[in-house]
Amino acid sequence: MQKFNLINILKSMLNYKNFVVITKKIFDRLFGYKQKNYNNYIKFLREISVNHEEFFNSIDAELWKESKIASEEIINKSNKIIKNINYDLGGGGAIDVIYFLTRYSKPEIILETGVAAGFSSYAFLKSIYKNNYGTLYSSDFPYFRLPKPEKYIGIVVPEEFKSHWNLFIEGDQYNIELIKKKINKVDLIHYDSDKSYNGRKNFTKSIEKLMHDQTLFLMDDLHNNEFFIDYVKEKNLFWKILNINNRYVGFIYPKNFLQ
């Protein structure tokens, strides 16, 4: 670990809430669930997944075309902003899917976890703008290894979209409780924050009561562990694994979604 990382982490931990979130993260990394038979699991994901382009194109070809154009614009504009930043902020994996699902289902309330530079938030908000409907609630936690990390959260999101955006940055554990005070249901979810098995389990448990029979749910980076598979099987849900350039995203949808 570089010296400046350690100093930044220690500085962040002076705040009590940060201390709790960071300690939990370190504990999970050291002692949390580790994926068994990793290579077999990845092979399983590869075999069971569907090509995301073919999947969404078959649902609505016109809208998929619009989503590809919109996502290219989002990624290009965002890259221009982050190229001047010296740190890798990550993100930007499922932009076309996020745009498509928001346009297609016209959700009233969207909840995302994991913002980073804000590629995904930008995609939701651009789609909300086009729908002229909906509100985005985002939960994030600053990259505590960076100096003054708060200033990078959502840095690519254009000002004109921010009126439909509620951003919370104290970590899912605290943010979700605050968000739950403001909403009584959730129509579309994108989970892309704490990738540990426990993080995913705690999140789904905490928002279970807000989900309804038409809620759409995306979970990013399934390669980390098999929580998604365990969850959909336990709850007996309709689901697919989307292969987005060999990155695996879980998708839960209502019974009538593909009809």
Ligand SMILES: C[S@@+](CC[C@H](N)C(=O)[O-])C[C@H]1O[C@@H](n2cnc3c(N)ncnc32)[C@H](O)[C@@H]1O
């Ligand atoms: C992969 S990035 C999100 C990328 C974004 N969804 C996109 O596609 O552009 C993951 C983000 O989750 C945040 N994060 C990690 N653990 C978290 C936690 N416990 N609560 C909230 N956010 C967390 C990280 O700090 C980082 O900003």
